[in-house]
Amino acid sequence: MRADATLAWALLRGSDRREWWRTSLTALGALLATFLGLAAVTVGTVSGHTQVPYGNGLLDEAGTRMGVVVALLGLLIPVLGFLGQCARLGAVHRDRRLAALRLAGATPAQVRRIAALESGFACLAGAVLALCGFVVLLLAATHTARPPLAWLGYAVVTLGVPAVAVLVSVLALRRVVASPLGWVRRTRPERSTTGVAFTAAGMLAIGGAVAALLIRGSSASAALFPLAFVAALALSGLAAVSVAGASAKLLGKRLATSSRPAVLIAAGRLRMDPWAASRTHASVLLVTVVAVGFMGLWQLTRAQTAAGVILAENADYYLGGYHLTGLGLLLALAISLGALAIGTAESLTTRRRALAAQAAAGVPRSVLRRALLLETALPLAPAVLLAGVGGMGLYATYASMMATVAMPVVLPLLTPLLVYAICLLAAAASLPLLRRAVRPAELRHE
Amino acid sequence: MSTQQGAPLIAARDLTKTYGRTGAALRGACVELAAGEILAVTGASGSGKSTLLHCLAGIVTPDEGAVVYGQRRLDQLSEADRTLLRRTDFGVVFQFGQLIPELTALDNAALPLLLAGTSRGQARERADAWLERFGVRGQAELRPGEMSGGQAQRVALARALVTEPKAVFADEPTGALDSLAGEQVMTALVHTAREAGTAVLLVTHDAQTAAYADREVELRDGTVLEVAEAPDLAETAQPTEAPQVTEAGHEG
Amino acid sequence: MSTRHVLLGLLATGPSHGYDLKRRHDARFPQARPLAYGQVYTTLQRLVRDGLAEVEGTDADGGPERTRYRATDEGARELADWLGRIAPPAPFVTNEIFAKVVVAILTATAGAPADPAAYLRDQRAAHKARMRELTAVKANPDADLATVLSADYALHHLDADLRWMTTTAGRLPALTQEIQHP
Structure with missing residues (x-):
């Protein structure tokens, strides 16, 4: 030892x-x-x-x-x-x-x-x-x-x-x-x-803990609702993740005949390792599901306060809770984006020799840059869309059960778009590494 | 005393090994390695040379056939026993990549001793002596990325021999080197192996590298063809000389 | 190989007599065929005749009288000229192995008892055995640089032969096919 x-x-x-x-x-x-x-x-x-x-x-x-x-x-x-x-x-x-x-x-x-x-x-x-x-x-x-x-x-x-x-x-x-x-x-x-094991084991443990905390001391019938809610959340997250992988596979196949070099390179990469995208985006997608639901509920509460359904003296208490939750969500999003940027950087550094060879063979750097961005953008689009739909579904179910005012939809609908844009920015953050990766000196490394 | 005439050090019989859908790498290969012998295995790429080496060194187990080392069936040993054997009785040298980039040349050479639980000071002292023998003591504190390919290979040789193994398995040890650096590596390997009485199984596609061996077998389509001694050269051929050197090494 | 220029080169390092030249030649070119003393003598005569070398004197030191030669200025020029001239990169293959294989294929397809594949196998074994010998000579720690250089030279040429034979062995079926059904 x-x-x-x-x-x-x-x-x-x-x-x-x-x-x-x-x-x-x-x-x-x-x-x-x-x-x-x-x-x-x-x-x-x-x-x-x-x-x-x-x-x-x-x-x-x-x-x-x-x-x-x-x-x-x-x-x-x-x-x-x-x-x-x-x-x-x-x-x-x-x-x-x-x-x-x-x-x-x-x-x-x-x-x-x-x-x-x-x-x-x-x-x-x-x-x-x-x-x-x-x-x-x-x-x-x-x-x-x-x-x-x-x-x-x-x-x-x-x-x-x-x-x-x-x-x-x-x-x-x-x-x-x-x-x-x-x-x-x-x-x-x-x-x-390693990554899959880390994430899966952790999520299982946390899911169990959350479920246990939520139903502690409540009767079987009362426990059903929070359990169903957690399960629905997990399901829509899982669906979004698998859609990311499946769509990467499909897009890779479809786009392999494209005549645009950047798309062609990205398609080849997606076909080779379709699940890389879903791994990288898993927590972003989960955060999207929660964020869409949260935005909806937040809007709903505000609308209810304005309509006088919730008394003004209680509104501060509720909205304060929402602000704290929002802060937590922002933190979660930041961490997920960090993971996404790391994922892109990792994909770039492990392939730096191949990329250097491409650059040496005359592939313009702008094409490589676009290919790297497309690699993130292509499979993420349908996955974020699905995550948005899932979040909306959860929100709509809850709202229809509780609400007495019209359901606001603008912010929840905008949320997936916003997440998508930020994800692309995070992926682009690793692009300066490309300049280093394509230096001809990289060709000399094993 | 001499094992030269008696049972071989390692004997492989009717080895068969298939990898995935790529077809059989070995189909009924037989080969014997005598103690202290330097044996070259040649053949075209894809002829199963490396797979044969992996089977003999206990790195992989054959699908069929037997590998006998001393009294033991290597192919029936557990992974743990084969690992132990690789650490104590065998050494391996590959084309590149067997050194650990994070460790200095000295720590790399001392690695098998460290893994066996030898104290760090003692392990480094012994490794140092081997680096000296291979002429890379000046690089002891460098990491593999900071040396030339030839120097790195000589560090790899030092690591393979640091446990004073019975056999060294070398897979294209000069494959990534220019001819002069390759010659230095081969000369160092052959001399040291003869001095220490270590058997060497040398896999190579290069005839000039294979010529350092006492004997050569050729693999074709996964079976071994013995390269016949040329009749008119049998008297003068070197292999009959070599064992004397080896035996002298054994006594010492 | 031009014996004339090699001897001229040895003379250029200092005056020398015939026997001494032979000894130095054999030491410097250990893998070449040893020079006969007669050949050294006639070559020296021709060098003197062409004005490339001249007699410097004779020594006796108790034994038989020996003539000492040295290179002339013209000899030095001729040597420099030869050293700078590239050798023609062997435009014709005149090797015996090549001839044997071609004839063996031709006669074997005509039904004669010739086996080019067996010949190639045996010849390759002989080449490899010779390569092991030369490598052992070269790898000997006591070997001097001249020995290593000449062994290297021979090894590379034998290796070239060997590669050609390996490739040819692989091509035999196609070659035979071609000769039988042109």
């Missing part, structure tokens, strides 16, 4: 800049996840009726506090998507390195331990940093001492995040470490399971 730790440390120390990026981003993801967990524990361990000077009174009552905990847990979903993308960063390189270790005589268990220690180190650093920051905030902001249960929760969260990361990477690396010839027989990078 000591030898493994020594090796993991030597590998981490010898990492080049690209690997350091991956490690830092992973640490950042762990930091975010830990922070959210710590916040959830803090809110969750407040008991009874209190007077909290923030959050428009949302933290005063046990019932709304539970809603805040659910929202904080929900925010973990985009964070997990982000961590999944980080795991994908440099995955080809890492898999090769692990195969080389196997070739040198490392046992599969040894390789798994070394790789897990590497990601464990990164996540532990992020988690400890988050704890330090959180404790400072806590000491500065609260007037009452935290119950011992809260401190236990903090410890569990801080140690749990890196532990889960280690566990997930051990599971995800199962296939990679099986063959010392991984890199010899593999002509193109296989889909890495």
Whole structure:
């Protein structure tokens, strides 16, 4: 075990800049996840009726506090998507390195331990940093001492995040470490399971936790509605993700006969790896579903206030809650966009040799640029559309059950368009990397 | 004492291996590697050379046939046992890519020892001696990306030999090098292997690289053709000389 | 190879007598056929006749009398000229192996007991054995640079032969077909 730790440390120390990026981003993801967990524990361990000077009174009552905990847990979903993308960063390189270790005589268990220690180190650093920051905030902001249960929760969260990361990477690396010839027989990078495993395991856990919190203490019939709601949300997210993959496949096939070079290149790429798009866009699509629904409800509440259905003295309380939720959604969107930009950058750097060869062979840079953007834009359009429809469906169902005023539709309809535009901007943010990637010097690298 | 005349170090019988839909890579290949022998395996690309090497080194298991190493059936050992064997008894050198880019030349060469649990100081000391033998001690603290291809291959040789294995498996070790760098790598490999009494299985498509071996077999369509000794040259041929060097190495 | 120019080159490094020249030639060109003393003697005579070398004196030091030669200025010019002149890149294939294979294919298709494939197989084995020998000579740590250079030269030429034979072996069926059904 000591030898493994020594090796993991030597590998981490010898990492080049690209690997350091991956490690830092992973640490950042762990930091975010830990922070959210710590916040959830803090809110969750407040008991009874209190007077909290923030959050428009949302933290005063046990019932709304539970809603805040659910929202904080929900925010973990985009964070997990982000961590999944980080795991994908440099995955080809890492898999090769692990195969080389196997070739040198490392046992599969040894390789798994070394790789897990590497990601464990990164996540532990992020988690400890988050704890330090959180404790400072806590000491500065609260007037009452935290119950011992809260401190236990903090410890569990801080140690749990890196532990889960280690566990997930051990599971995800199962296939990679099986063959010392991984890199010899593999002509193109296989889909890495790390990201998928990260995201799927996390989403399942969070979904379960949210559902459990929502139905806690309620009767079977009362539990049905929130359960159905969570399920519908998950379903429309899932449908949007699969549409992204399927449409990438279809578009790749359809556009392969295009006479425009940029479209042709993008189509070839989509055909080769149709699920890359859905992986990258999963959390964006989920956020879109929620955002469309949220925009609708927000508009509805405002309309109800204006119509006097909701009393003015209560309106501040409701709208304050909406603003807080909106802030959370914006945060989720930002994290998802970060993951999307990382995904585009990763796709660009792993292909930099091929791109450099294209540029050297005379393909104009503008064509490559357009091809890269199309690669994101083409499969995202139908997926965002479906996510919008799903969100609208949820909103309409709720509104028709509750509302006594006309259902406002402008903002919810605009939301998918807005998300789509921002996604394209995020993808474009990685384009400056293209300039570096197509330098002829890249042709010299292996 | 001498295993030269007795049972071979590694013997493969009737190996068959098929990869996906690409057709059989090996169909009934037989080959024997004597202790301390340098054996070249040649053949056109796609003739199954590399697959044969992978089977003999226990990196992959054949679909059918037997690989016997000492008293053991390599093809029936578990992955864990084969991994252990690769670390203690075998060394591998490929065309490129077997070095770990994050580690220095010295750490790369010490890697098999580190994996076996040798202390870092001791492992580095032994690896250093091997880098010296291959003339790349001056590059000890460089990473693979900072060396020439020939230097990197010599570091790879040091890593393959650092555990003083019974056999080294070299798959196109000079494939990515120019002829002069390739010659240096081959000379270093052959000398060191003879001195240490290590057997070498050398896979190459290049006749000049194959000529460093004591003996050559040719693969065609997944079966092994023994390259016959030319009748008029049998008396003067080098292979009869080589084992003496090897045996002397064994004693030492 | 021009023995005349090689001897002139050896003389250019300093005056020397015939026996000494032969020894130095054999040491510098170990893979070439050793020079006969008679050939050295007649070549030196011709060099003197053409004004490229001249007699410098005779030594006895107790043994038989030996003539010492040296290169003239014209000899130095001729040598420089030869060294700068490129050799014709072998416009005709006159190799025995090539001739044998062609004749074997021709006669085999006519029904004679010739087997070009077997011949190629044996010839390739012989080439490979010779290549292993030369490589062993070259890889010997005590080998001097001249030995390594000449072994390299021979190895590359044998390798070229070998490649041609490998390709030809692969083409035999098509070649035979072509000769039988033109």
